[in-house]
Amino acid sequence: MSLENNGYPDLDEIKNSPGYPKDSRLAKGNCIVIECIQEIPCNPCEVACKFGAIKVGQPITNLPVFDGELCTGCGNCIADCPGQAIFLVNKAYAPEKALVAFPYEFYPLPEKDEIVIATNRSGKEIGKGKVIKVINPKKNDRTPVIYLEVPLELADEVRSMKDLSGKEDKQERE
Amino acid sequence: MRIINHPILGKDERKKKVTIYVDGKPISAIQGEPILAALLAQGIRVNRITKKMKEPRGLYCGIGRCTDCVMIVNGIPNVRTCVTFVEEGMRIETQEGLGQWKNKK
Amino acid sequence: MEKQKIVKTDIAIIGAGPAGLAAAIESAKTGADVILIDENAKPGGQLFKQIHKFFGSKEHYAKIRGIDIGQKLCNEAKDLGVHLMLNTVAFAIYDDKIIAGMTPNGTILIKAKCIILALGANENTLAFKGWTKPGVIGAGAAQTMINLYRVLPGKRFLMVGSGNVGLIVSYQLLQAGAKVLAVIEAMPKIGGYGVHAAKISRVGIPILTSHTVLEAKGEKEVSSAVICKLDQNFAPIRGKEKEIKVDVICLAVGLTPQTDLARMAGCRFEYINELGGFMPWHDENMETTIPSIYVAGDTAGVEEASTAIDEGRISGIAAASSLTLINKGKAEEKILQIWERLNSLRIGPFGQNRQDAKKSLMKAREN
Numbered sequence: 128m129s130l131e132n133n134g135y136p137d138l139d140e141i142k143n144s145p146g147y148p149k150d151s152r153l154a155k156g157n158c159i160v161i162e163c164i165q166e167i168p169c170n171p172c173e174v175a176c177k178f179g180a181i182k183v184g185q186p187i188t189n190l191p192v193f194d195g196e197l198c199t200g201c202g203n204c205i206a207d208c209p210g211q212a213i214f215l216v217n218k219a220y221a222p223e224k225a226l227v228a229f230p231y232e233f234y235p236l237p238e239k240d241e242i243v244i245a246t247n248r249s250g251k252e253i254g255k256g257k258v259i260k261v262i263n264p265k266k267n268d269r270t271p272v273i274y275l276e277v278p279l280e281l282a283d284e285v286r287s288m289k290d291l292s293g294k295e296d297k298q299e300r301e
Numbered sequence: 302m303r304i305i306n307h308p309i310l311g312k313d314e315r316k317k318k319v320t321i322y323v324d325g326k327p328i329s330a331i332q333g334e335p336i337l338a339a340l341l342a343q344g345i346r347v348n349r350i351t352k353k354m355k356e357p358r359g360l361y362c363g364i365g366r367c368t369d370c371v372m373i374v375n376g377i378p379n380v381r382t383c384v385t386f387v388e389e390g391m392r393i394e395t396q397e398g399l400g401q402w403k404n405k406k
Numbered sequence: 407m408e409k410q411k412i413v414k415t416d417i418a419i420i421g422a423g424p425a426g427l428a429a430a431i432e433s434a435k436t437g438a439d440v441i442l443i444d445e446n447a448k449p450g451g452q453l454f455k456q457i458h459k460f461f462g463s464k465e466h467y468a469k470i471r472g473i474d475i476g477q478k479l480c481n482e483a484k485d486l487g488v489h490l491m492l493n494t495v496a497f498a499i500y501d502d503k504i505i506a507g508m509t510p511n512g513t514i515l516i517k518a519k520c521i522i523l524a525l526g527a528n529e530n531t532l533a534f535k536g537w538t539k540p541g542v543i544g545a546g547a548a549q550t551m552i553n554l555y556r557v558l559p560g561k562r563f564l565m566v567g568s569g570n571v572g573l574i575v576s577y578q579l580l581q582a583g584a585k586v587l588a589v590i591e592a593m594p595k596i597g598g599y600g601v602h603a604a605k606i607s608r609v610g611i612p613i614l615t616s617h618t619v620l621e622a623k624g625e626k627e628v629s630s631a632v633i634c635k636l637d638q639n640f641a642p643i644r645g646k647e648k649e650i651k652v653d654v655i656c657l658a659v660g661l662t663p664q665t666d667l668a669r670m671a672g673c674r675f676e677y678i679n680e681l682g683g684f685m686p687w688h689d690e691n692m693e694t695t696i697p698s699i700y701v702a703g704d705t706a707g708v709e710e711a712s713t714a715i716d717e718g719r720i721s722g723i724a725a726a727s728s729l730t731l732i733n734k735g736k737a738e739e740k741i742l743q744i745w746e747r748l749n750s751l752r753i754g755p756f757g758q759n760r761q762d763a764k765k766s767l768m769k770a771r772e773n
Contacts, residue, residue, distance in 0.1 A: 131595045134568075134603035134613035165600045166754035169461040171469040187463050188754035207469050209459035210601030232308045233581060233609070250610035268459070268471065269309050287608040292583060304556040304582050309457040309471070313556055338555035346540040346559070346627050357626050359540030360559055362529065363547030365445070383550075386447070 130164060135248040138283060140164055146181075146212075148195035156219030157200030157226075161191050162248075162286075163212040175207040205230055206267035215274075218282050225282035226259060228274045235291050236261050236271055244289040245277055252289055254281050303342045319389040336382035336393055337363075337370050348372050348382060352398035372396050410515050415441045415489070417725050418505055418518035420496045420667060423451020424711045425703025425718035426524035427479040432722030433522075434486035436731040441516060442488050443507060445495040449483070450476040451526055452546070453711060455553040457581070458574060465747055466712045473553075475711070499671040503698060520698045520725035523668055524718060527661035527682065527704035532566060535621040537655075541628025545575045545658035552582040560654035564631045565589040566619050570710075572658030573602035576611060579656075587650050590617040590633055592640060599756065620647060622655055631655050661708045668705065671696050676770050680763040681707030687771050691724035691741065692717055695771070700725055707767070709752075709760055716748045 129137040141147050146161025153160075161172065161181070166188040173183040173191065180197035181204060183189050202215045205228060215228035227245075237243050237258045245256040256275035263271035277285045306312050317332035321339060330339035337348070337360060347357040348370045361369040365384035374380040375392050378400020382393070417433045419426045422444035430442045442449070456472025467475045484490070491507065494514065498506040505516040529544040536542075541560060545567070551557050563584055565576045568591035576586045589606070594616050596603050603613055614633070620642060621632040635646035663685045665675070673686040673694040685707050692700045700721040703714035720741050727737035752761035 130600040134596055135607035168751045170463055209461050209469055211605050212601050234308045248608050250607050302558040308581050334555050338557045341557045341559050357540055360543050360547055362544050363550040
């Protein structure tokens with residue numbers, strides 16, 4: 128299992144888990160993907176979804192079961208997952224472009240329209256992305272979520288970005 | 302190095318500063334922090350030199366259990382700098398070996 | 407000669423971390439007079455260094471950050487009138503359940519009807535060439551410096567150990583602005599939760615299994631580390647050494663229950679590998695072989711904060727019940743509920759063997 132040996136899951140491991148939507152649902156646009164494939168006692172995702180799209184039940188070590196038909200893509204679950212294993216993928220965002228949203232708890236945060244380097248699950252730099260928005264509402268309890276526009280073919284791979292510690296922390300100045 | 306802005310802890314709001322003297326040199330420290338933190342903020346990582354082999358020692362456990370971080374503070378040797386808080390005018394010296402009592406009671 | 411004054415109390419709890427705080431809260435709720443002793447200047451134990459969101463269920467404070475759980479527990483204890491004795495090192499337990507404590511103002515003696523030991527755990531160590539150089543630190547030390555005191559003990563880190571502590575502290579080091587060059591793990595598989603590993607993998611930290619650290623190099627302080635790939639017998643493979651430029655080597659190589667006072671009190675011990683080694687025997691009420699002396703949290707086997715809180719609650723309720731401050735039946739009911747909650751945490755690939763370990767521990771001295 129890639130997760131146990133390397134520290135990151137590979138796409139097959141995730142696609143075979145009940146937290147991943149069908150390809151047909153993903154193609155329709157704005158959909159959550161849950162990359163949680165180990166049985167650990169945890170269920171905030173079930174509580175987070177107001178539309179009942181995520182079910183864990185008892186015992187709480189059950190892998191979350193995701194129903195793509197009920198998912199509206201609101202993204203409320205992203206910040207609530209303590210394992211930061213939930214992402215938003217929109218494959219119908221724009222021609223040849225997808226939108227990927229991921230939790231990001233590092234400073235400095237990027238700004239709207241900034242071009243950043245997108246990374247995949249193993250941390251490999253796989254392309255560039257444009258920051259569409261960065262949200263950090265109070266209810267996220269300090270887990271910002273970054274919405275990144277990436278080439279469509281990278282939608283299943285992009286799950287974070289390279290840190291911006293090289294640039295000056297503009298937030299400090301404000 | 303100090304962490305000025307932190308994604309979870311937020312901005313460093315501590316304002317009260319004190320001056321401590323480390324091997325004679327004045328250093329700015331923040332009230333409420335342990336001596337060791339003030340030293341690390343300045344990149345000072347050697348706290349003492351061992352008796353036999355004259356080797357440097359510094360932070361190891363960070364919670365007052367291992368005694369690797371002890372220094373002479375206001376003349377008293379073997380003071381654990383990771384659990385002793387800074388005070389205005391404190392004199393801190395790198396401890397050689399078991400240290401010497403300069404302020405004999 | 408003046409006789410040393412003895413402070414009397416119903417329940418004395420040593421250690422104000424999650425287990426101790428929870429025990430204090432449950433005891434105080436029954437109206438018991440509670441003294442909570444801690445050697446530190448502030449209560450909370452390791453909780454105030456846990457800036458990440460916890461797992462579990464709502465009852466386990468899931469998705470709440472450790473620091474906020476800590477604050478919640480401290481406030482609750484304070485509101486219930488728990489007497490907090492900080493900067494007090496409990497250095498002995500004598501006959502008749504007398505605790506000796508060292509305070510900045512001298513020695514204090516406390517005579518309690520019940521004692522709860524919530525002493526936590528000690529970090530294990532790993533010795534290798536150059537390990538005594540400044541720059542080689544425990545992962546807990548790194549966490550203390552960055553999360554409690556907002557200071558980085560270096561800029562470029564090597565993390566040794568891929569259990570949850572190693573993975574979480576690596577993540578927190580990134581949040582503190584440090585660079586983590588690698589996490590190395592001697593075993594062929596990663597020890598901690600996959601999600602903790604995934605969080606750091608996706609931002610570029612390599613996790614190298616079957617690797618160990620051979621040497622800390624540097625003239626006075628650490629300036630590089632030599633790591634090496636291991637074969638199936640955990641022997642370094644010649645020629646697979648690699649030197650990486652780091653100024654800190656963090657050791658996250660396991661924890662061992664802190665049990666000195668339990669030994670001194672005469673508690674009988676068992677050796678339970680899955681829980682960190684030697685630990686005091688305890689029954690379902692967290693009571694040891696010494697009547698009215700209880701244990702809770704990592705002292706009773708290394709697990710996590712969530713289980714520490716629940717064990718603390720059990721010990722507090724059981725102690726109060728033994729003093730008839732709470733109806734026995736009610737106490738038993740509450741304790742059973744908590745055991746259900748605990749068992750719901752101790753399942754799955756990470757938790758089941760701990761549940762089995764606890765069961766085998768309690769069976770070891772069944773009458």
